Amino acid sequence: HDLSEHEVPYHVKAGVAVLEGSSEDLGSSSKVDKYLKRVINASGEHEVGLELVDKLLECGDEAVGKLVDSDLKMKAWKLVLGSQLTEEKVSVGAKILQSLPLE
Numbered sequence: 001h002d003l004s005e006h007e008v009p010y011h012v013k014a015g016v017a018v019l020e021g022s023s024e025d026l027g028s029s030s031k032v033d034k035y036l037k038r039v040i041n042a043s044g045e046h047e048v049g050l051e052l053v054d055k056l057l058e059c060g061d062e063a064v065g066k067l068v069d070s071d072l073k074m075k076a077w078k079l080v081l082g083s084q085l086t087e088e089k090v091s092v093g094a095k096i097l098q099s100l101p102l103e
Helices: 008-025 031-043 050-060 060-068 070-080 085-101
Strands: none
Touching: 008 031, 008 050, 031 050, 031 070, 050 060, 050 070, 050 085, 070 085
């Protein structure tokens, strides 16, 4: 089932904790990958999801490639642009831009 709007912040925190504990194992556990994809998709419209995108980008290209597509990166970028800018959001925005393919 889809995550409700009030559940999203809690699942983002759980997703970040999963990434911190097992970033090298991404792709080896389909349950973990499926859970992270659900959280990423549910949090794509919420600023709180930027925390998860940030953590994924820290995990490297392989993790990002498996879990985040360019559409989601663009959603996250738009969230950064539409938000009250903080040092953390500027940092996430820079990581997003660096991860986008040059066209």
